[in-house]
Amino acid sequence: MTEVQLPELSRLRWRCRRGMLELDLLLNTFLDAEYTSFDIQQSELFETLLDYPDQVLFDLLMDKMQASDIDIAKLVDSIRKANTKISREKANVTER
Amino acid sequence: MKRRQFDTLIIGAGGGGLRAALQLSNADTSVAVVSKVFPTRSHTVAAQGGMNAALSNVTQDNWHWHMFDTVKGSDYLGDQDAIEYMCRAAPKAVYELEHFGVPFSRLDNGSIYQRPFGGQSQNFGGDQAARTCAAADRTGHAILHSLYQQNIHAKTHFFDEYFAVDLLKDEEGHVLGALVFNIHDGEIIVIEAKTTLLATGGAGQLFRTTTNALINTGDGLGMALRAGIPLQDMEFFQFHPTGIAGRGMLITEGARGEGGYLVNGDGERLMERYAPKAKDLASRDVVSRAIATEVRDGRGCGPNKDHVMLKLDHLGEAVIQKRLPGIRQTCITFLGIDPAETPIPVFPTAHYTMGGIPTNRYGQVVVPVKDTPEEPVFGLYAAGECACVSVHGANRLGGNSLLDILVFGRAAANHIIEHLAENRYHLTMDENSIDKAMENLQRWDQKGKTDGESVSQLRDELKAVMEEHCSVFRNEDVLKQGVEKVEQLARRLKDARIDDQSSVFNTAKVEALELDNLMCCALATIHSAYARTESRGAHSRMDYTERDDKHWMRHSLYSLESGLDYKPVRTKPMSVDSFPPKPRVY
Ligand SMILES: Cc1cc2nc3c(=O)[nH]c(=O)nc-3n(C[C@H](O)[C@H](O)[C@H](O)COP(=O)(O)OP(=O)(O)OC[C@H]3O[C@@H](n4cnc5c(N)ncnc54)[C@H](O)[C@@H]3O)c2cc1C
Numbered sequence: 001m002t003e004v005q006l007p008e009l010s011r012l013r014w015r016c017r018r019g020m021l022e023l024d025l026l027l028n029t030f031l032d033a034e035y036t037s038f039d040i041q042q043s044e045l046f047e048t049l050l051d052y053p054d055q056v057l058f059d060l061l062m063d064k065m066q067a068s069d070i071d072i073a074k075l076v077d078s079i080r081k082a083n084t085k086i087s088r089e090k091a092n093v094t095e096r
Numbered sequence: 097m098k099r100r101q102f103d104t105l106i107i108g109a110g111g112g113g114l115r116a117a118l119q120l121s122n123a124d125t126s127v128a129v130v131s132k133v134f135p136t137r138s139h140t141v142a143a144q145g146g147m148n149a150a151l152s153n154v155t156q157d158n159w160h161w162h163m164f165d166t167v168k169g170s171d172y173l174g175d176q177d178a179i180e181y182m183c184r185a186a187p188k189a190v191y192e193l194e195h196f197g198v199p200f201s202r203l204d205n206g207s208i209y210q211r212p213f214g215g216q217s218q219n220f221g222g223d224q225a226a227r228t229c230a231a232a233d234r235t236g237h238a239i240l241h242s243l244y245q246q247n248i249h250a251k252t253h254f255f256d257e258y259f260a261v262d263l264l265k266d267e268e269g270h271v272l273g274a275l276v277f278n279i280h281d282g283e284i285i286v287i288e289a290k291t292t293l294l295a296t297g298g299a300g301q302l303f304r305t306t307t308n309a310l311i312n313t314g315d316g317l318g319m320a321l322r323a324g325i326p327l328q329d330m331e332f333f334q335f336h337p338t339g340i341a342g343r344g345m346l347i348t349e350g351a352r353g354e355g356g357y358l359v360n361g362d363g364e365r366l367m368e369r370y371a372p373k374a375k376d377l378a379s380r381d382v383v384s385r386a387i388a389t390e391v392r393d394g395r396g397c398g399p400n401k402d403h404v405m406l407k408l409d410h411l412g413e414a415v416i417q418k419r420l421p422g423i424r425q426t427c428i429t430f431l432g433i434d435p436a437e438t439p440i441p442v443f444p445t446a447h448y449t450m451g452g453i454p455t456n457r458y459g460q461v462v463v464p465v466k467d468t469p470e471e472p473v474f475g476l477y478a479a480g481e482c483a484c485v486s487v488h489g490a491n492r493l494g495g496n497s498l499l500d501i502l503v504f505g506r507a508a509a510n511h512i513i514e515h516l517a518e519n520r521y522h523l524t525m526d527e528n529s530i531d532k533a534m535e536n537l538q539r540w541d542q543k544g545k546t547d548g549e550s551v552s553q554l555r556d557e558l559k560a561v562m563e564e565h566c567s568v569f570r571n572e573d574v575l576k577q578g579v580e581k582v583e584q585l586a587r588r589l590k591d592a593r594i595d596d597q598s599s600v601f602n603t604a605k606v607e608a609l610e611l612d613n614l615m616c617c618a619l620a621t622i623h624s625a626y627a628r629t630e631s632r633g634a635h636s637r638m639d640y641t642e643r644d645d646k647h648w649m650r651h652s653l654y655s656l657e658s659g660l661d662y663k664p665v666r667t668k669p670m671s672v673d674s675f676p677p678k679p680r681v682y
Binding site for chain 2: 010011013014017018019020021022023024025026053054055061062063064080083084085086087088089090
């Protein structure tokens with residue numbers, strides 16, 4: 001499944017609405033940048049991550065805690081990287 | 097249309113809503129809690145600092161000192177009966193939470209640890225007190241999870257991921273529930289209830305730069321305003337001076353405490369001009385206004401000159417890594433810059449909604465009727481950040497709002513239990529009120545004019561207008577233009593459209609309804625701010641720099657039908673002498 005249906009994306013988008021601004025930004029930026037290229041496994045993994053409590057997600061994504069599950073750790077890393085990359089691009093665009 | 101009946105409908109599953117729900121479920125009443133996000137994702141989870149209570153575990157303390165600090169902090173706009181009630185109830189609220197399973201941090205002797213926060217004093221303005229109880233840096237999370245578990249246990253009925261649209265009434269204006277819909281599949285339900293409690297949280301999303309999560313769109317405030325209930329003291333919005341520009345999250349005062357300083361677009365250390373002595377460590381409002389003034393006067397940084405820079409790079413990488421690791425991480429993640437090398441773009445960020453739905457200390461929503469300034473609305477209650485009880489007055493003290501939501505969530509529930517004992521039957525709904533709510537919902541189902549503006553564009557514009565005209569830099573001109581611009585945006589919103597007409601997870605529709613609510617909050621905020629010609633607490637006017645107790649020691653009330661009205665501050669506490677207004681110096 002490479003073509004992700006629209007309702008699926010909007011369902012995930014709602015699940016990316018969290019109690020903390022940092023999580024809203026991190027998760028939504030990642031969703032916008034990467035989600036269309038997801039395969040089924042990645043999509044399931046992302047949903048697993050979304051089941052984590054906010055505070056745990058925050059600690060993982062802000063690098064205060066390491067996930068013991070290797071796949072989750074990788075996903076966390078790619079969410080962080082996607083955000084840093086996009087932040088850098090934005091910074092460069094606006095600074096020039 | 098599906099209908100469900102409960103004794104009580106609670107809209108909102110943050111700390112305020114869940115505390116009330118628990119009290120009610122334990123009293124064997126039937127309770128429905130509606131939340132647009134899964135309950136433990138409510139914004140209460142973000143509160144990391146802690147909650148105030150005079151326990152005297154670390155320093156000498158008592159509730160009367162806590163009361164003094166809160167009255168003073170409120171710049172004498174807080175209602176002193178409600179403040180006394182809250183401060184007296186605080187220790188009990190903490191012990192209750194402990195009992196529910198919140199793992200408060202401990203001292204070596206086993207008692208609850210307490211940290212000092214700004215504005216806390218012993219002996220009515222004397223030495224620093226340590227009054228804030230915390231569960232490490234996850235107090236809000238611990239409170240929310242414990243309360244949720246307790247509610248599951250008590251069999252509270254949850255409607256998770258349901259969106260409340262509008263309050264429903266009978267012909268006499270008694271509130272009898274709400275119209276809600278399921279975000280999953282769009283199904284609409286009328287929830288009939290003998291009592292309804294609004295606990296929908298704050299409205300930080302009104303401003304472009306905010307610390308608040310996306311869910312904080314002031315929905316309960318919008319619902320109240322549309323139901324004919326005025327909003328109180330909306331001009332008082334707390335800002336933190338240094339949020340990351342354009343993104344909102346906090347860079348704590350600690351960064352300036354370690355030697356960081358602010359520079360403007362000309363590379364000048366700007367605080368030297370505004371506070372020659374305290375410089376970058378001047379009080380929050382002074383720093384906020386200084387930043388906003390620089391930007392207004394064209395001395396901002398960046399291509400749009402819309403922020404200033406916080407410089408830390410001179411401190412060296414080792415110091416930054418050791419003392420400010422969290423800030424470094426935040427900057428790398430959200431800005432792609434390392435503050436050890438590059439300055440951080442900052443701007444004042446909106447943090448807390450002091451105003452809200454007017455209530456008394458029993459949580460009853462109160463409105464002026466003829467000569468009575470505070471007549472309860474039958475069946476309607478509010479608690480938490482959406483309510484204005486008013487314990488924070490013109491300015492909230494750190495650690496007092498978790499306390500507020502728990503104390504008044506519980507108080508509202510206790511009053512509801514009494515109300516239910518006297519009012520045992522459901523009243524008859526006015527079908528017109530359902531039709532009206534349906535209209536507000538279905539207006540977004542219409543295909544709309546293809547040339548209508550998009551919701552996201554209007555929302556961005558509203559947030560920018562509010563930031564430019566109603567954040568920390570306020571004067572006659574700026575506010576007057578702001579009133580005109582917001583009024584115009586409100587008119588344009590009537591013709592806006594959304595493209596997504598599906599019923600499954602239609603987040604576009606949710607966002608449109610949220611914008612309706614934000615627009616209500618914006619109107620109330622900017623009108624109230626324009627009218628208040630004094631500076632008090634968080635409302636500070638460049639053209640009226642002094643507090644004016646003679647004319648303005650009163651609460652603002654803004655309604656859609658009749659604009660502004662005012663009511664007196666309750667200066668008489670429950671049992672002690674009142675604290676008369678004094679200059680607020682720290
Ligand atoms: C970053 C940050 C840190 C903070 N730290 C502290 C601190 O250390 N100490 C302190 O005392 N205070 C702190 N505060 C303030 C405090 O967290 C909030 O004031 C408080 O948590 C608000 O709780 P609440 O129960 O009123 O609302 P919330 O927790 O915001 O909950 C609102 C609920 O309403 C629901 N809802 C809203 N609209 C609708 C709708 N239309 N339909 C259905 N459901 C709806 C939501 O789903 C949610 O469940 C902090 C605030 C921020 C932003």
